[in-house]
Amino acid sequence: MGKNEIAIKIGGEAGFGIKAAGLILGKAIFKSGAGVFGYSEYPSLIRGGHNTYQMNVAAGAVASATMGVDILVALDKKTVDLDKDYVTDGGILIYDGDLAGINLKHAEAIDVPLVELSEKAGGIIARNMAALGAAMYLIGLGLNKILDEVAVAFRDKGQETMAMNKTAVELGYNYLKNKKTKPRFNINEWNLENKKSERDEIMTANEAAATGMIWAGCKFYAAYPMTPATSIMHVLAEKQREANLVVHQTEDEISAIGAAIGAATAGVRAATGTSGGGFSLMTEYLGLAAITETPLVVIEAQRTGPATGLPTWTEQSDLKFIINASHGEFPRIVIAPGDASEAMEMIQRAFGLAEVWQLPVIFILDKYLSESDFTVSDRERKKQEIKRVGFVSDKELASLRNYKRYKITNSGASERSVPGQKHGLAVFNSDDHDECGFSSDESVNRKKMMDKRFAKVKLIASELPEPIMYGPKEAELTIIGWGSVKGVVLDAMQEIKKSSSPISEMGYLRKEQTGQPKAENQENRDNKEVSFLHLSYIWPFPKKRVQAILNKAKNILLIENNKTGQLGELVRQETGVEIKNKFLKYDGRPFFREEIVGKINELMGQ
Amino acid sequence: MEKMGAEKFNTDFLPTWCPGCGNYGIWQALKQAFLELSLEPHQLFLVYDIGCFGNGANFIKTYVFHSLHGRTLPVALGAKIGNKDLTVIALAGDGGAYGEGVQHLLHTARYNIDITFLVANNQRFSLTAGQASPTTKEGTITKTTPFGEIKKPINPLVLSLEAGASFVARGFSGEPEHLKQIIKEAIIHKGFAHVDILQPCVSFNKENTYEWYRNVIYKLEEHRYAPHNQERALDKAREFELQGKLPIGVLYKGARETYEDKIPQLEGESLAKRGLKGIGVLA
Numbered sequence: 001m002g003k004n005e006i007a008i009k010i011g012g013e014a015g016f017g018i019k020a021a022g023l024i025l026g027k028a029i030f031k032s033g034a035g036v037f038g039y040s041e042y043p044s045l046i047r048g049g050h051n052t053y054q055m056n057v058a059a060g061a062v063a064s065a066t067m068g069v070d071i072l073v074a075l076d077k078k079t080v081d082l083d084k085d086y087v088t089d090g091g092i093l094i095y096d097g098d099l100a101g102i103n104l105k106h107a108e109a110i111d112v113p114l115v116e117l118s119e120k121a122g123g124i125i126a127r128n129m130a131a132l133g134a135a136m137y138l139i140g141l142g143l144n145k146i147l148d149e150v151a152v153a154f155r156d157k158g159q160e161t162m163a164m165n166k167t168a169v170e171l172g173y174n175y176l177k178n179k180k181t182k183p184r185f186n187i188n189e190w191n192l193e194n195k196k197s198e199r200d201e202i203m204t205a206n207e208a209a210a211t212g213m214i215w216a217g218c219k220f221y222a223a224y225p226m227t228p229a230t231s232i233m234h235v236l237a238e239k240q241r242e243a244n245l246v247v248h249q250t251e252d253e254i255s256a257i258g259a260a261i262g263a264a265t266a267g268v269r270a271a272t273g274t275s276g277g278g279f280s281l282m283t284e285y286l287g288l289a290a291i292t293e294t295p296l297v298v299i300e301a302q303r304t305g306p307a308t309g310l311p312t313w314t315e316q317s318d319l320k321f322i323i324n325a326s327h328g329e330f331p332r333i334v335i336a337p338g339d340a341s342e343a344m345e346m347i348q349r350a351f352g353l354a355e356v357w358q359l360p361v362i363f364i365l366d367k368y369l370s371e372s373d374f375t376v377s378d379r380e381r382k383k384q385e386i387k388r389v390g391f392v393s394d395k396e397l398a399s400l401r402n403y404k405r406y407k408i409t410n411s412g413a414s415e416r417s418v419p420g421q422k423h424g425l426a427v428f429n430s431d432d433h434d435e436c437g438f439s440s441d442e443s444v445n446r447k448k449m450m451d452k453r454f455a456k457v458k459l460i461a462s463e464l465p466e467p468i469m470y471g472p473k474e475a476e477l478t479i480i481g482w483g484s485v486k487g488v489v490l491d492a493m494q495e496i497k498k499s500s501s502p503i504s505e506m507g508y509l510r511k512e513q514t515g516q517p518k519a520e521n522q523e524n525r526d527n528k529e530v531s532f533l534h535l536s537y538i539w540p541f542p543k544k545r546v547q548a549i550l551n552k553a554k555n556i557l558l559i560e561n562n563k564t565g566q567l568g569e570l571v572r573q574e575t576g577v578e579i580k581n582k583f584l585k586y587d588g589r590p591f592f593r594e595e596i597v598g599k600i601n602e603l604m605g606q
Numbered sequence: 607m608e609k610m611g612a613e614k615f616n617t618d619f620l621p622t623w624c625p626g627c628g629n630y631g632i633w634q635a636l637k638q639a640f641l642e643l644s645l646e647p648h649q650l651f652l653v654y655d656i657g658c659f660g661n662g663a664n665f666i667k668t669y670v671f672h673s674l675h676g677r678t679l680p681v682a683l684g685a686k687i688g689n690k691d692l693t694v695i696a697l698a699g700d701g702g703a704y705g706e707g708v709q710h711l712l713h714t715a716r717y718n719i720d721i722t723f724l725v726a727n728n729q730r731f732s733l734t735a736g737q738a739s740p741t742t743k744e745g746t747i748t749k750t751t752p753f754g755e756i757k758k759p760i761n762p763l764v765l766s767l768e769a770g771a772s773f774v775a776r777g778f779s780g781e782p783e784h785l786k787q788i789i790k791e792a793i794i795h796k797g798f799a800h801v802d803i804l805q806p807c808v809s810f811n812k813e814n815t816y817e818w819y820r821n822v823i824y825k826l827e828e829h830r831y832a833p834h835n836q837e838r839a840l841d842k843a844r845e846f847e848l849q850g851k852l853p854i855g856v857l858y859k860g861a862r863e864t865y866e867d868k869i870p871q872l873e874g875e876s877l878a879k880r881g882l883k884g885i886g887v888l889a
């Protein structure tokens with residue numbers, strides 16, 4: 001972890017308000033100008049268990065969690081037991097209770113009577129808020145900053161609750177202040193002024209995607225709750241009236257995708273969303289969207305599998321399944337954003353692509369993206385123009401003698417009519433069909449229709465944005481990864497840089513700072529040169545670019561959050577390049593920054 | 607019974623059903639109902655299942671969606687929300703409606719969205735050559751039940767009544783005029799309308815023939831039955847099991863606010879129109 005960064009982790013039982021407290025603290029720090037990345041862990045139950053929320057707070061942008069924690073706020077003994085060994089040298093443990101017998105090695109334990117303080121404020125439920133106050137004091141932030149956030153968080157909960165929580169924060173803060181405890185990590189010394197726009201926000205990739213969906217003119221979202229996709233539905237349900245979209249909770253995921261196909265056929269931009277289990281159920285209908293050439297966006301927020309797996313933990317293990325899901329052969333587009341900003345941007349493109357090419361677009365997230373809090377800068381929050389395309393107008397239909405819904409074209413896409421249009425009659429047919437949509441099992445026609453649908457692939461492949469290469473053109477090591485590993489790899493690359501040379505902004509390639517999506521930095525003269533090829537538009541596979549880069553790479557490292565290295569297999573299948581160095585993680589946890597740094601150093605002979 | 611005008615709903619494809627198949631009667635009744643309700647082909651969105659009856663997707667000139675086996679209702683619901691101006695009808699066999707996709711029947715009835723569900727019930731999986739279906743009588747011998755079906759059949763009308771369908775009826779394809787009347791009422795009804803249609807399959811159901819049906823059915827209207835009481839409708843739905851008589855006609859009709867009427871976002875122009883009229887589609 002760099003000097004200008006601290007990690008704060010709050011842990012306790014489910015029901016203690018761990019995430020709520022963490023988010024309030026994160027937002028307060030964020031408003032002070034620091035970059036914040038929030039990561040939560042919890043088991044699949046509502047009370048008990050072990051829940052944590054960790055914030056990495058930095059002078060600049062930060063997009064990953066570290067294993068080491070500088071301030072550990074333990075609301076129960078379990079947190080002390082499980083997490084104390086991750087407290088860094090010179091770090092602090094805040095704990096309410098008997099600290100005798102707790103061996104902290106290098107860290108310092110501070111006893112804060114959280115229960116007593118919260119009871120004084122009005123109830124033990126506010127214990128998390130007393131802890132917040134204490135943590136805030138330790139990092140040198142003013143009390144008002146956090147009280148403002150508490151006010152926002154509890155604005156709908158009534159005066160009494162608000163007052164209790166505010167008092168608890170104050171009591172926690174003043175407890176350490178009155179004891180003349182010295183703040184340890186004074187983030188005021190980071191010179192945070194003017195580093196960020198006031199309108200930057202923190203949000204999860206799910207929240208970002210939901211915003212993007214509204215901007216893209218999605219008017220129908222059908223889904224069945226499944227972690228970690230569910231919060232998309234929560235956000236859309238909340239906003240459906242103002243955004244004029246309909247959220248339909250179905251009896252199962254099969255019905256969800258079916259209803260989305262129905263709405264899309266009627267001419268409405270429509271989507272469904274689920275996790276791997278639900279997506280497994282959707283696969284037959286996915287093929288129906290394909291053969292009827294219905295524009296459809298399906299969000300698949302992965303969690304560990306197979307079956308129920310670890311329902312609240314993360315994994316990137318559905319890539320090959322998604323690319324191959326459903327029987328038969330048909331074209332599809334697969335997009336996997338790497339963070340919340342990309343989720344917001346790319347989901348808008350997903351709707352456009354689905355409409356232009358009249359096929360299913362599968363949008364991959366995972367628990368880590370869906371439930372971590374990212375910074376989305378004002379600059380990145382952009383609504384794209386909505387262009388409704390691919391339709392045949394009423395006028396054209398009136399002048400055409402015999403409109404054909406599935407007319408063979410060079411591009412593979414045909415202008416579509418929607419039910420209700422005069423002269424536009426069509427059969428949207430799950431049987432393979434002739435140009436009008438009538439069932440046909442005639443051999444010449446079958447081949448024509450298969451070729452028509454697949455004609456789209458070539459054009460799509462040439463039009464999709466290419467994978468982004470971060471870092472120098474020539475590097476000792478080239479990392480390749482997809483989706484959610486983006487932030488942690490980029491942060492690790494920066495850290496390596498920091499440790500080998502004076503901190504240079506130039507070497508730091510995150511787009512939040514450069515303002516550009518691409519950053520092939522040739523001026524970098526560092527000796528530890530690492531580049532990173534990140535794939536978001538994964539299918540059709542960006543063969544040429546990946547092949548060109550990997551063929552030139554001196555040493556390649558594949559990083560994936562799964563057991564079998566699925567992207568690696570795809571790369572071999574599509575380019576013939578066999579990647580030998582694989583760093584795979586499949587314990588339900590995401591990569592932490594130290595792990596990537598360690599792996600890079602290992603491969604670079606450090 | 608095809609009257610002048612109904613042929614406008616014919617496509618260039620002639621039905622491929624076996625001669626004598628009950629699906630012909632349903633097809634005729636359907637087209638006639640559209641004609642008498644002055645529905646134009648482009649105002650109709652028909653969602654067909656997979657099966658013998660489902661093959662009807664090719665024989666009727668409207669907007670047609672030929673869906674997956676058991677999966678008509680979700681598509682129909684989505685289309686109705688997308689464009690509430692459409693007259694949306696889902697059409698399935700007993701296998702698709704009461705087996706593969708029975709959950710959709712229960713829930714769509716519960717939502718009470720304004721669509722019509724027509725089920726051709728021939729007590730067999732006919733397209734796949736006559737296996738037992740969820741409505742096959744106990745003891746029936748088919749290729750998958752060579753020693754006789756050992757499962758109890760489903761009573762579909764009891765299911766949809768219990769689930770909250772606001773219109774429940776039974777028709778007989780051998781009485782197309784009567785069936786047409788039911789279909790018209792079902793379409794006019796605001797809310798989910800379920801019509802179970804007794805459909806002889808001359809190839810795979812040698813027991814429930816036209817003649818067999820004529821001996822057990824009677825028309826509810828001829829017995830001064832008023833279809834406004836759910837309990838009585840349930841009794842009627844069970845009458846065959848209890849008394850060996852099969853009432854046809856409308857068993858239940860109740861006023862209940864529809865799903866789409868409870869969604870304020872759907873007030874005014876349809877979602878599809880709002881999004882597309884700007885580019886000259888549904889303008």
Ligand SMILES: Cc1ncc(C[n+]2csc(CCOP(=O)(O)OP(=O)(O)O)c2C)c(N)n1
Nearest residue numbers: 656657658659675699700701702731732733
């Ligand atoms: C998922 C799936 N399972 C099985 C089938 C095979 N299949 C096609 S039609 C059918 C049953 C048809 O029975 P029913 O719905 O009663 O229609 P009918 O042919 O009697 O009109 C079956 C099992 C299929 N097409 N899809």
Ligand code: SF4
Nearest residue numbers: 623624627658807808
């Ligand atoms: S097999 Fe039965 S249901 Fe199918 S077309 Fe022939 S008679 Fe009709």
Ligand SMILES: [Mg+2]
Nearest residue numbers: 699700701730
């Ligand atoms: Mg049948």
